[in-house]
Amino acid sequence: MSASHERKLALLGGRTLAYEQAGNTSSPIVVLYLHGAFTIGEASKPSSVILSKGVHYVAPTLPGWGNTSSPLPSTSYVDCILSDMTVLLNHLYPEGSRNITLYVAGGSYGTAPAQILYGAPYEKFPYGRRIAGLLLLGAISPFYYHRDYAKHMSWGNYIMAGPPARYVPFNLVARLVKLALAKRLSTVEGAEKFLQDTVFGKMGEAERKEFAQWRDAQRLEEGETERKMARNVMRSVATSWDGLLLMPQADWGFRPGGLDEEHSRPPILITSSKDDQMSPEGFAKYLVANYKNARMKSVGGGHLSILYHLDEVWTEFLAVVP
Template sequence: MAEVNVDEQLLELSEGRVLAYAEGGEPSSTEVVIFFHGVFGVGKVPTTTPPPLEERHVHCINPTLPGWGNSSSVPPHMTFHDYLYEVITALLTHLHPNSENLRLYIAGGSFGTVPAQMLYGAPYEKFPLGRHIAGLLLLAPFSPFHAHKEYNKCLTWPNYIMIGRPGYLLPFKLIPRIASLGMKGKVDTREHAEKFIHEFAFAKMTPVERELCERWKAKRGIKNGDEGKDLADMIYRSVQKTWDGFLALPSITHSGWGGYSPANLDEEHAKPVLIVLSHNDWEMKKMGEWLGSQLKNSRVRYEEGGHIAGMFVMDDIWQDFFSRIPQ
């Protein structure tokens, strides 16, 4: 039986499905941030609201993506993007039934930038609430493979095999199934998950990134050795109930994203975009730079360090992001 985090809530959907989510900040605010997590993540909000969000009295909503944690998987008869439009509409309608004055800020990290971009570029007839989007924040983003014809040059061979054409074309989700077998022993307990995230991210930090991490820990009162505990908890919870989200990764990245094409968005969709990249996160850096060259009204910001470098300077990133949004 999967755990339900004390901060997690479950929204009942049709056909017995549920969407897990966490929320923080000001529930009555018309300023709403929706943040999508990456691979091996669940919706979770910080214990303390970041100052730039607190100053704007923002309502923070962090959904758990379909097939991860306690969120139901995408129904077999639906595409990921259509299901995304449906569940996010249901979530916003549930939390903000009077949506006339909503201002939505869509954000995501790593794989979470895929659903974030799908909502940002969604046709308004399919996602009417998209008209309320005021800006898009992308941290270490994926590019849409159908539009970025040279995406494969941005991936290492292991990642290309997993989420590139091999992972997509081989039947029965064979590649992600094999990959999941290799991962299960690394994330089956919180202790194993903490060791995994330490080896994946914290052990590889540059001196500059390590200094930023130490400042981040001191500011939040995090003890030495505890810096990876929250991430490890999310990793563990994300696949405790099901691996459906992981197995669906190649089919989602190659799904066409609901027709979203960064260069072809009309002026009405071209709300301000901040793309945050890290110098040592080579794959995401290349895809993010391509996105920056395609998206109208976008700006690229660089951080020192690797894949999670933005986590240590999120207060400044939020401040930067909101400074570009017209009042």
């Protein structure tokens, strides 16, 4: 998808919020999708289920990634997410902003800001009262409260996202990752090799066959998915690397098991993949055990495998849409 499809919203303090949208842009039923690490808000091909429901699909780019500005120095990551999403929804629905039905979804790292919206105080995120459901694809848990989170990690993720990333001073681990990847992710070819090393090359034989079947069903050429993802990886860090540097700061702002009844009213669907090393199944199990209104859908395969089941996941998640 070319950058010409991306829209930019001016924010206070000289900041910018980039986003894309698809579907029925005047629909009062809104799906707000929050992306994972090393990508951007992208809406070139949402699930046909979303389009068939007449939903307005909105995909913002998170702070520090792509063309979305980092938080102001005086603003926490949590407050920045809440403010940005409030301003975006006010912008998209200036006449009937309080009458929308909002479905919040996130993938991988994007499940952190998705949960931040779900549990936020209503005075900071008024649209929280409009949330009808939360979808977490390859969820991560709040490390501050999930004390055993590191036990579920591979060694690579333990270093990059576990205790070393959180506790080594000066955000040194994230800065070293940036130093190691900066040149590599400056080209589509380098980004594609990065994805082969971290995602596509990790597939087992059964998942490779499933991926090929999904690709054929989507009428995609061999390598097309990899190239598209690589372009988005490159775009995500072309402006700055602040998104990566902000990741260790992500904090829900609440304990999942401590939400009141009103916040716990919207149902949560959490998906996990049995062999996913980036978003281990142990994270999803923690969330299901602690949120009061959550259920889990598990599939085989690794980090990418939920992609092959997206239509059925969206169908189940949006089942209550009129």
